Amino acid sequence: MNPVERYLEVFEGLRRRKRWSTGVEILRFAALTLAATDLADPGSDLEETAKVLSQEAGGFSPLSSAMRHAVAAILIRRGLDPVTTVHRVKETLVAFKEFKLTRSGVHPLLSALILVLDAEGGVPSHATITRVRAIIDRWDEDHWFLTGVDDYPMAAIHATRDVSIEQLGMEVEQIYQGLRRAKYPSGEQLQLVSHLLVFSDQGPREAVQSFDRTAKALKQAKQRVWQSHFDEVALLVLTGGHVGEVVPRVIDYRDRLRMVKPRPTADIAFSIAAGVVLAEEAERMKGLEGARTAANLRAVQAIIEAQQAAMIACMAACTVVVTSS
Numbered sequence: 504m505n506p507v508e509r510y511l512e513v514f515e516g517l518r519r520r521k522r523w524s525t526g527v528e529i530l531r532f533a534a535l536t537l538a539a540t541d542l543a544d545p546g547s548d549l550e551e552t553a554k555v556l557s558q559e560a561g562g563f564s565p566l567s568s569a570m571r572h573a574v575a576a577i578l579i580r581r582g583l584d585p586v587t588t589v590h591r592v593k594e595t596l597v598a599f600k601e602f603k604l605t606r607s608g609v610h611p612l613l614s615a616l617i618l619v620l621d622a623e624g625g626v627p628s629h630a631t632i633t634r635v636r637a638i639i640d641r642w643d644e645d646h647w648f649l650t651g652v653d654d655y656p657m658a659a660i661h662a663t664r665d666v667s668i669e670q671l672g673m674e675v676e677q678i679y680q681g682l683r684r685a686k687y688p689s690g691e692q693l694q695l696v697s698h699l700l701v702f703s704d705q706g707p708r709e710a711v712q713s714f715d716r717t718a719k720a721l722k723q724a725k726q727r728v729w730q731s732h733f734d735e736v737a738l739l740v741l742t743g744g745h746v747g748e749v750v751p752r753v754i755d756y757r758d759r760l761r762m763v764k765p766r767p768t769a770d771i772a773f774s775i776a777a778g779v780v781l782a783e784e785a786e787r788m789k790g791l792e793g794a795r796t797a798a799n800l801r802a803v804q805a806i807i808e809a810q811q812a813a814m815i816a817c818m819a820a821c822t823v824v825v826t827s828s
Contacts, residue, residue, distance in 0.1 A: 506783045507759050510538040510775070517546040525550070527765055529569050532811040535778045536576035539786065539804075549575050552585050559589040565609045573812040574616065583624045591619045594626050602636040605652050613812055614655035617805055621663040634662035641672035642694075645679075649694045656809045657698040660802060674701050681711035692730040699737040702802055713740045720750040726757070726773060735777040741803060742784040753780050778807055 504512070514534035521530060537545040552575035560566035566574060566589065578585055595615040596606045605611050614635065618627035638658040643650040661671055679697040687693055700710040718728045718736050728736060739749050756776035760767060767775065785803045 506538070506779050507756050510534055510779055511760075511763055513538045513546055516544060517549060520546065520550060522550060525572065526569060528767070528771060529572050529815050531767060531771060531775055532778075532815055533572045533576040535775055535782065535811060536573070536580055536808060538779075539782050540580045542579075545579060546576075548579060552579060555585040556589060559586050560593075565612050568609075570609065570812055570815050573808070573815045577616075577620070577808050577812070581620065581624075583620075588616075588619060588624060591622075591624060591626050592616050595619055595632070598626070598629075598632055602632055604632075604636060604639075604655070608652060609813065610652045610655045613809055614659035616812075617656055617659040617809060618663070620805065620808075631662050634668065635659055637668050638662055638671065641668050642675065645672065645676045646694060649691055653691065654694070654698070656813065657695065660805050660809065661698070661701075663805075664802065671701065674707050677707035678711055681707060682714065685711060685715050687733075688730060690730065692733045696733045696737045699734060699806065700740060702741055702806070704743070710740065713746070716746045717750065720746050721754075724750055724754045726754060727769075731770070732773065735774055738777050738781045738806065741806070742781055744780075744784065749780060753777055756780065778811070781807060 514531060517530040517534055517537075518527060521527070533549060534546070537549070549572060553571040556571045556575055556578075557564075557567045560571075575585065578588055592612065592615045595618055596611060599606045599611065599615070618631060618635070619625065621627065621631075635655070635658050638661055639650065639654060642654060642658070664671075675697045678700050679693060682693055682696065683689055687696075696714065700714060701707070703710040703713070705713060714736060717739050721728050721736065726732075739753060742749055744752075753773070753776045756779050757769075757772045760772040760775055761769070766772075781803060785807075788803075
């Protein structure tokens, strides 16, 4: 099935079953994760799994917020038990204390979840959490004014990779400075982009050039590229595809998503379209051999999942602010 058709089929199935309190926009991102499964009806247990996550996590946990649907989708796709996963995430957060890592909030929870997922549902090793702390410290050396808890998920993803922390820090900084020389504005979004582009096999200089070419091609295709879109541009670079093929494809997917009611906003349609393209490429990579390819595939999947969960958490927080004001 065409990847957009598959996504829309899963989304419509979720929308038919949704509870009145579950936002449609939240389900759009959950559908992106579930569309990557081979299950005939992957969303049948989403609401129940989300409910279990909330009950096990407790009322003050981020897993009791709208983010629970994104996490539920991740667990369904990976075939993991929600009760066991919540307990392992809690154990991981407790272990964070030893390393003076913040334990409360959305981003620490996401980082703990990423580590648990990498451990196939188990508790991450002491060495892995040590690497998370060391990576945060390394990034802090270059950008102490930008580095904080919102960098925990990316640090967790990189901590599971077989790469030296010094090399990682050096390449991330080379990418960041390369983007600054290309006149992209400094800030947290650009730092996130540097954390993403370091997954590219092209090397720092080529990754920056690919980002710049992709951003310019999107602008020529009448797609706005604001700072809030930088991470989607970076994800398109990570597909490894030629800009002349990837950009028309993501624009086509965006437009097709916008034609289906209820229509997503232009920004959400672009974000989902980028996710569909990246998931499509991740699926293609499954047929390739080699440990490096498999490792890149796992990293790509973790990036997609973390981005979706973080976006849902942000959307939920913004909704609360608007409602209370």
